[in-house]
Amino acid sequence: MITLQGLTHVYPGHRKTPPHAAVRDLSLHVPAGEFCVLTGPNGSGKSTLFRILCGTLTPSAGRVEIAGADLFRQPDAARRALGVVFQSPAVDKQLSVRENLRLHATLYGLGRGTLAARLGEALEWSDLEGRLDQRVDTLSGGLARQVELAKCLLTRPRLLLLDEPTTGLDPASRMRFLKALHTLQRQRDMTVLMTSHIFAEAEAADRVAVMMGGHLLALDSPGALRDRVGREMLVVEAEAPDHLHAALAESLGRVVTRHGDELRLEGLGRGDGLALLEQVLAEHRDAVRSVAIRRPDLEDVFVHITGRDPGDAAGPAAEAAEVPS
């Protein structure tokens, strides 16, 4: 449904800042009907990539094909297949829900009859019924997001792009929005490409793409990604991490990684954690503040793959600062 080929984007420099590459030779194919989550730390190039896919930024090199149409050569055909939900709402807050939907329908060339016929299917999943004549700025954040998605559904997009759509929502609204999104994607056979820096949001995806420094670091199902870290992992909190780090590595003969004050033993098979835990306590009890066996989640995978804590903006990759769209 969407194919990116050798996509590279270099922002022009200014007097004091040299040009910098935000996306580097990135290729990705998302087949029809897939729910793909694109994730990565701040400054990884997600937002730049998103702007390219929307057609509001022309990349330095590379091709983008959406529903068989070249985004740069046949932009209108590609745009027609595309629905976009932006991070900052693209609705007019001073207009009512109905007026926003009508305006959107007109922009996509839908007649009044089509709009009336599709209004039901665009709204049935939402909590917007009975609020059509309310102005958007009187709605809660969660409902305003629903307007955004409902608006996109009117045009029956084959590919739905979402840029961190749950930003600013409380946990309950976030869950509701994502659940609705997954249901709609299956029911209406849409392809979804969504960026997110919340790894829990990727758990239900078909595939997760991890970006860093403009590169695609990993692309796999959440299950397969988790297996990279093993079935279990041991997390040790130390009084003196530097000291224990070396001591553990020596006495256990395993790779110990350090994340902040935490030491991790990753890639353990099922049940291996307990034996290792006993060994750690037997040999290093005095140096250990706490120790836990955990089933890795995607956040751990992310830490494992990128070698940094999520949300940590320091480090070499953060130099490619994310540019807001």
Next chain:
Amino acid sequence: MIRIVGALAGREIIRFLRQPNRVAGSIGQPLLFWLFLGSGFSPTFDAPGLEGVTYMQYFLPGVLMMLMLFASIFSSITIIEDRDQGFLQGVLVAPVPRVAIVLGKVGGGAALAVGQSLILLVAAPFVGLVPGWGGLALILGAFVLSALGFTTLGFAVAWGMRSTSGFHAVMMVFLMPLWLLSGALFPVATAPGWLYALMIVNPVTHALRLVRLPFHMTPGELAADPAYLAALAVTAAWLAVCLGLSVWRVRRVETGVAPHRAPA
């Protein structure tokens, strides 16, 4: 295309009408300017060639022009707001001809300006300015042309700007002088040489002529008046240039530089 332009222009009008203070301000401000400045300057106004014209009469077309300038400034500010608040990004990713985006914004802004001008025009008979029906039609045409001229100019300037405070600077040093030097406040003919030169190359001077002359001359006289015809040509050219510039700016998409220029 026409439906898209209509929908975008309609949005401008709905938003305007939902802000009562904007409605009151846009009519009230020029009206107060006219009453206060007009009354204050009236006793001293004695321009050659304009015998029998009071300053209240002279200043009214100038105030109408100011109203259009401010309407266009408001319209331009909404471009920056649309971008800032996110509405614009939704329009830009839609399969919409870029010309329609310009025409929708500019059409809506100009319609508002013409509507407000018509309301202020009601004041004309009270100071003895009574154009004939033909003159009235020409004045209406002049309203449409100059309103479009101003809004497209504002569009071309404001597109791509990120902050309304930046636009205020442009407004004060560029847009306001266009109006000040249009003959709105004082006649072009009696201005000192250097000022005269500035005024005569100012397109707003010519747009103002299109509004002012039909109050004093019949359509027949105007058709034979070279100054009026020249004003018509200049105003039309001004509109065409600004429209072209606006469309060009909207079509331009930020583009990355060649890959080899980035450090590895």
